[in-house]
């Protein structure tokens with residue numbers, strides 16, 4: 001280092017996944033040199049994963065989109081003209097203005113992806129624009145089923161208390177792999193650390209994960225049948241009177257109804273459905289009931305099936321029965337450090353809200369949801385058919401729709417039908433190649449953001465600060481405000497710092513002050529329901545084993561089982577041709593959704609997409625470890641490389657999701673080769689309340705494939 005160079009250290013929060021691990025960013029003469037964990041962060045306490053240092057490569061990557069671009073040739077031809085932001089805003093204002101005038105704002109759909117820095121600003125922008133139709137591939141099938149179920153059952157979202165002096169005695173890990181996925185970043189480190197302590201693990205997963213290896217009990221469930229297992233655990237706990245009778249009596253509502261309801265759902269009944277031996281289900285129920293404090297780590301696998309709400313409801317009833325709620329080391333409610341986010345929901349008139357696609361049928365998704373959203377299949381159908389009204393424009397801010405929505409071929413056909421497609425992204429993805437306008441997005445080191453973690457519990461507020469500028473990249477939030485100004489929307493025009501400052505009033509700091517400190521923390525207090533007999537924020541004031549909210553919406557108030565729509569039991573005729581059960585998308589440490597495939601540091605140790613097979617299944621099809629394998633469903637056919645493991649059932653196949661190959665020439669960049677969503681289905685049936693479609697329990701067949709060219 002020359003004598004003139006100066007190094008400064010800045011606090012920020014890593015956003016290479018949707019977590020927010022506190023980090024220290026070392027800068028020398030305006031360049032990022034090093035990213036290390038912030039030991040002061042109450043969340044990750046100095047730990048980071050391999051993705052955080054790879055951010056430096058992301059910031060400087062030669063393939064980054066750096067300027068707005070407008071399509072020059074035919075759609076998907078890969079021909080682009082560089083334009084200025086001014087011109088981009090002119091195009092947007094003109095095209096959107098014309099659609100609003102002719103068809104109404106509801107004919108503009110807004111898309112985004114999961115939990116990134118701007119995720120709350122996207123529905124806010126949709127509201128500002130006047131459209132009820134915003135969507136993201138992870139909303140009905142990721143986290144929001146859990147959030148909504150929690151609000152309806154407990155009045156708030158419980159999180160696992162890893163933050164105080166008491167460790168959980170038992171962790172019930174359900175359809176979740178936090179030791180890899182985070183997913184709020186720091187959970188990765190907490191879950192791994194607990195395996196070294198006395199905490200016992202029960203893991204419900206079709207694959208033997210790192211935590212399953214360490215577990216007291218591993219329930220190797222057939223994909224998509226978690227509801228049956230959870231109901232049987234309720235049956236066992238209630239039938240053997242293992243529940244906390246005092247807690248149930250004082251703090252829950254509907255125990256007698258639940259008791260009568262779960263009587264038929266014996267562990268033997270669940271065994272015949274889920275392939276999990278009845279004795280193991282009993283043992284898991286008994287261990288969970290005997291442990292206090294205990295927690296549930298539930299993940300998105302329970303939400304990748306069309307019974308997402310009732311599956312989450314059945315699981316949520318378990319800790320309610322054992323009374324491990326809001327106690328040290330238990331399932332606790334957060335401290336909600338920030339003031340409310342200004343979503344601008346009231347900007348939409350009731351008749352406009354009523355036009356939200358799919359909201360008549362999926363009333364939890366489209367109406368009472370904590371952030372009401374449109375039904376994805378209905379949005380794509382409106383693009384294709386113009387029914388019930390046309391979607392003329394789709395504006396996407398951070399989503400690669402061909403990679404992450406179900407049934408990529410249908411998605412492609414739907415996108416081809418919209419008159420105007422605009423995509424804002426860090427890179428020219430295969431989906432962005434189909435757009436008319438592409439906008440360059442700033443990465444997490446290039447923007448200011450305020451986020452509170454864990455999501456919806458908000459014990460810790462984190463500031464990200466803009467440290468570098470790449471090309472003409474902008475952060476999405478700024479684009480929303482500038483576009484709102486350009487279009488004279490009269491809503492959503494404020495600068496983002498004023499929004500951050502308003503949310504931080506409760507903390508007593510400005511955003512600038514938070515930026516200096518990196519974070520603000522509000523510790524969790526316990527047994528809040530006992531304080532002044534406050535109870536729970538539900539209609540009955542108690543934990544609702546019987547959900548009055550669901551009943552009011554016209555859905556089952558008690559948890560139910562529903563066989564996956566394409567399974568050996570529900571479609572035996574299809575199973576004759578497609579005899580294996582397919583699941584998809586278990587998270588990979590190196591990547592985030594369809595991201596990071598271009599970062600050499602992360603790609604090096606996971607170069608190709610892998611399909612997991614049992615060695616005996618592989619022998620049947622003459623497949624060896626490392627061979628390319630065709631995986632085929634009734635929707636499509638892809639190739640991934642065989643990874644043989646006896647940690648998966650002989651009847652089950654797991655494919656990775658999110659795969660495309662940024663290094664390939666041509667605009668398609670290999671999106672049609674190994675992409676799991678060529679196999680999945682967007683069709684009905686959906687979760688009756690949330691509209692969830694099926695990503696993880698389908699029927700497939702396999703065969704040996706030649707290596708792709």
Ligand SMILES: Nc1nc2c(c(=O)[nH]1)N[C@H]1C(S)=C(S)[C@@H](COP(=O)(O)OP(=O)(O)OC[C@H]3O[C@@H](n4cnc5c(=O)[nH]c(N)nc54)[C@H](O)[C@@H]3O)O[C@H]1N2
Nearest residue numbers: 175176177181183207223224299300301586587591592593
């Ligand atoms: N590194 C990294 N971290 C991530 C992400 C990423 O892409 N990469 N993605 C983020 C996102 S969007 C999310 S939603 C979270 C997801 O993170 P998690 O909620 O942990 O979910 P997954 O890892 O997708 O899957 C968890 C487990 O579900 C199992 N599984 C598959 N089918 C079933 C089933 O039918 N039932 C049960 N019980 N289990 C099943 C898989 O074997 C897997 O081990 O991670 C987030 N964090």
Ligand SMILES: Nc1nc2c(c(=O)[nH]1)N[C@H]1C(S)=C(S)[C@@H](COP(=O)(O)OP(=O)(O)OC[C@H]3O[C@@H](n4cnc5c(=O)[nH]c(N)nc54)[C@H](O)[C@@H]3O)O[C@H]1N2
Nearest residue numbers: 113114138142397398399400404424425441585593594657
């Ligand atoms: N088969 C199958 N499909 C799945 C899943 C599965 O397990 N199996 N998981 C589902 C789940 S849980 C989820 S949450 C979704 C995930 O779906 P998404 O979160 O939508 O993920 P991506 O499609 O990878 O889109 C993210 C895009 O945003 C870009 N990006 C990153 N940061 C920014 C930013 O700050 N601004 C902008 N404008 N762009 C940015 C990235 O480069 C990337 O192209 O996928 C779902 N799809």
Ligand code: SF4
Nearest residue numbers: 014017019021049185
């Ligand atoms: S877990 Fe997520 S937030 Fe934490 S360091 Fe890794 S990528 Fe960053």
Ligand SMILES: [Mo]
Nearest residue numbers: 114138142300
């Ligand atoms: Mo997700």
